[in-house]
Amino acid sequence: MAIDWNHFTPFAALAGGVLIGIATAMFVLLNGRIAGISGVLGGLLRPIRGDVAWRAAFTLGLVGAPLVYLLFAALPRPQIDANYGTLILAGLLVGLGTRYGSGCTSGHGVCGLSRLSPRSLVATVAFMGAGFATVFVTRHLLGA
């Protein structure tokens, strides 16, 4: 393991993390809910009366964040190296997996670990482990 000092951004990462923490805090203290993005989104596909608006609003906030960011600074361009086929496979796996596993990086990773939930710790170890293993295979064994 060698640290990539050219790309490592500890201060921006910590600041962004604190913002994510604040969003999580707002959501649980104001709305009484877990800010788990896959759960919020997944619930929209199972619409229940009175349960749609807040989900749609949270999603809209996420999608609209770049526009608000743009008011303060130039938007960084994301670098998406995956081709369309890979993106489709990735999306299917992420959609299916997060719903079966009841959470993603936000619900299990941020909220679950903040609540010291053993269930979320197991989930986080599982998806992080699978992520590490997948990148090892695609980058170093298959050499993509």
Added chain:
Amino acid sequence: MLVLASLLAGLVFGLGLIVSGMANPAKVLGFLDLSGAWDPSLAFVMAGAIAVGMVAFMLARRRTVSILGAEMRLPSVRQIDRRLIAGSLLFGIGWGIAGFCPGPGLVALGMGEVKALVFVAAMLAGMGIFEFFERLGR
């Protein structure tokens, strides 16, 4: 009020993802690539978020209703089962092949990235497949 609070929380969450660099799949993959040139940034994002989150959930646990008067809905499931683990593993594989998890996918979609649109559409399809099988099983 609850809807407005949701919108704001989503917005702040999204801003956090942009500021932290996590809306950029290349940066996420830099974290997941332990044996290459490793970028530990994602761990710092988690640390910052969890530090604030721990305080928030400590306060939340003491409440019976939220500040806005909504019912507190904290997860009560504690079961660690095959569903949890298999689902999380599938998610991790999907995360590792493209560098997108749900939040960054939505934020990158808001940046007007066509590739993010493709990812989000496939993710919704994946969630739809889950719903389909759940309804079959019921």
